Amino acid sequence: MVDDPSDGAARSRLLQLSGEKGVSLSALSAMIGRNPSYLQQFVRKGSPKRLEERDRHVLAQFLGVDEAELGAPEHLRERVAPAGRAARKGADWIDVPRLPLGASAGPGAFASGEAPEGQLRFSAAWLSRNGFAPGSLSVIAVEGDSMEPTLRDGDEILVDRSPAPLRAGIHVIRLDDMLLVKRLEPAGPDTIRVISDNPAYGRGEHPLGDVRVIGRVVWKGGRL
Incomplete structure (x- = not known):
């Protein structure tokens, strides 16, 4: 089975965001309740192939990005934008x-x-x-x-x-x-x-x- 190119993009984006925020992958792993090497393995080895939905949601909120940047499936992307980003113009x-x-x-x-x-x-x-x-x-x-x-x-x-x-x-x-x-x-x-x-x-x-x-x-x- 051929990997979806978006999987590799999500791994690269997570590595970039962790560097920009100055937060290690091991610290982010602990934040989502995983062992310290979890996100290192995801980024470096592609294991797991994709982040679980709950993990992806927490990371996206913490890093301030749309879940699509971390590999959200196409059919979920409309509902996972960070709070405030999709607010209608003029919202109270x-x-x-x-x-x-x-x-x-x-x-x-x-x-x-x-x-x-x-x-x-x-x-x-x-x-x-x-x-x-x-x-x-x-x-x-x-x-x-x-x-x-x-x-x-x-x-x-x-x-x-x-x-x-x-x-x-x-x-x-x-x-x-x-x-x-x-x-x-x-x-x-x-x-x-x-x-x-x-x-x-x-x-x-x-x-x-x-x-x-x-x-x-x-x-x-x-x-x-």
Whole structure:
């Protein structure tokens, strides 16, 4: 049986996207609940031949691309565009995906691989007024208490993954293979300060190359 050329294109695209995001294939594998070598084997050896639908959906949402770029079959492509991208012109509301990730605000937790958790609806006018592109947004949950009182355990945060110069503020980052939500401040030409708002925790300084910024936190919501 001859391979579909789109299978090879999907593998190449995944490798390109992981490089652009600064996230290793092993980290992406763990994010979807697979063993660390799973996506390496998919990209390098073509095994599995295609990504499973759930895995493809989670990866596409995290990477901010249409599932078609990761090999979605033709008959599924109309229904798998990332939230917001296919919104009708003039729509009042945009559904932003809740990704199956938890950003630790405590000692650190690796991203989990749970099933997608739906969407959170935002005013299209509010997103536009603040300059947010719907296809670059996602919602994740906060885990832990190190960012209290700013962010509490269970709060939901809106993360803007649009490329932008790094500036002080609260961001979702990867550090030592942990997905974290922390306050960042420049500490020198090649150094970044990673801060917990809860004084019971603390702060540290790290080389810029060790901190992968996933996106800036631009909104929070939670129970009173």
